[in-house]
Amino acid sequence: MHPQIIRDKPGDCPICGMHLVKKESASKEIHDVSLHTLLQPTNGYAISTIPATTLSSSEEPVEINALGYTAYNTTEVGAISARISGRIEKLYVRYRYQLIKRGQRIMDIYSPELLTAQQNLLFLLKNDPSNNSLINAAKEKLLLLGFPNEQLLQVVNTKKTLFTVPVYSSYSGHVHEALNTGMNNAVTEAPAMSEATSVTTQELSLKEGMYLQKGQTIFKVYNPNKVWALLNIYPSDQVFIKVGNKVKIVPEAKPDKDFSSSIYFIEPFFRPGSKTLTARVNIDNSALQLPIGSQVRATIFSNAINAKWLPKEAILSLGLEKVVFVRSGNGYKTQKVETGVVYKNLIQITGGITVADSVATNAQFLMDSESFIKIRDKD
Numbered sequence: 001m002h003p004q005i006i007r008d009k010p011g012d013c014p015i016c017g018m019h020l021v022k023k024e025s026a027s028k029e030i031h032d033v034s035l036h037t038l039l040q041p042t043n044g045y046a047i048s049t050i051p052a053t054t055l056s057s058s059e060e061p062v063e064i065n066a067l068g069y070t071a072y073n074t075t076e077v078g079a080i081s082a083r084i085s086g087r088i089e090k091l092y093v094r095y096r097y098q099l100i101k102r103g104q105r106i107m108d109i110y111s112p113e114l115l116t117a118q119q120n121l122l123f124l125l126k127n128d129p130s131n132n133s134l135i136n137a138a139k140e141k142l143l144l145l146g147f148p149n150e151q152l153l154q155v156v157n158t159k160k161t162l163f164t165v166p167v168y169s170s171y172s173g174h175v176h177e178a179l180n181t182g183m184n185n186a187v188t189e190a191p192a193m194s195e196a197t198s199v200t201t202q203e204l205s206l207k208e209g210m211y212l213q214k215g216q217t218i219f220k221v222y223n224p225n226k227v228w229a230l231l232n233i234y235p236s237d238q239v240f241i242k243v244g245n246k247v248k249i250v251p252e253a254k255p256d257k258d259f260s261s262s263i264y265f266i267e268p269f270f271r272p273g274s275k276t277l278t279a280r281v282n283i284d285n286s287a288l289q290l291p292i293g294s295q296v297r298a299t300i301f302s303n304a305i306n307a308k309w310l311p312k313e314a315i316l317s318l319g320l321e322k323v324v325f326v327r328s329g330n331g332y333k334t335q336k337v338e339t340g341v342v343y344k345n346l347i348q349i350t351g352g353i354t355v356a357d358s359v360a361t362n363a364q365f366l367m368d369s370e371s372f373i374k375i376r377d378k379d
Helices: 114-129 134-145 149-158 193-199 236-242
Strands: 045-047 056-060 063-072 078-079 084-092 105-110 165-170 173-177 215-221 225-231 246-251 260-268 277-284 296-303 304-313 322-328 331-344 344-349
Touching: 063 236, 063 277, 084 114, 114 134, 114 149, 134 149, 193 277, 225 246, 225 260, 225 296, 236 331, 304 331
Parallel strands: none
Antiparallel strands: 045 331, 056 304, 063 225, 063 296, 078 215, 084 105, 105 165, 173 215, 225 277, 246 260, 246 296, 260 277, 304 344, 322 331, 331 344
16 A cells, blocks of 8 residues: 555555555544453454555566676586597697687697507508508598597608697687696586686696596686576575576676576575575677676566565564454454465465455554464454
């Protein structure tokens, strides 16, 4: 109810749609309170002239505000692994978070296995040039071991082996180190984004002259063009959030920019130390306007809800139960109600009262700190 709305006849509030209640003078006294009324138990009945309201039926367009941050999309992460064992002769990637492109040369390695495979191919070309099946099998073996096609043609044409073989990246993005200092197959996580500033210019622990093992993950490449916005969803808002809901993302560092997307996934668990669920939103960051770790504000557009509503102040929570004060004669009696979703200053009422019942606008005014409320069901 909006007290600034005053009319000279019954009707509905043009703002919230609630029925207008007759305005009475604050100094007006109750003259017709009977002795029977005064003797009603105080734990279930209260005498008061507090204004009343009724259920309001309306369709509320639900918009949820959420905070979050940007993070790498882990579905866009590529791993560069060693296809063969060997020694790093030349390293072209020096720093963590260095940006590389697909097809970029990242290192040269010496591998006895590749050298032997080249020698076998040259032996076949020299001594059995008509045996196409064996020659093609030898070529296929080199390609499967990661030998570049351009270098393979060079070996066939020059009839000379290559002692060092270039390794090219299959992905574009930021380089994250996947090796620990022991140079074994254990993979370490990339530094936390809060540490990104301090480690960006640090050199990789991978050095020239080190040995790689077959199948070992050398680098992980994270794509900065496709990122996630990880939004914190509070318990009171979780009922409104569904996969597919439209979202508008606004970076706090660039409030004049916004990104439109939708919820891609809702994590079905609480992250350690968090009391909120996390919703993932895909963002196209091709222009690189969103650095990883940026704080963002989001507006989530949920489906409209058509329901019966009461103001929050009209509901008194008793823990597991919720009650309202329904007008009865010259006072109010307690009435248990069933509630649904909570949205802004409104609570959905699913049972317990009808649109014909007048309810106290503020339930807290009808009890004190020592009150004991007796719950009754609808008569």
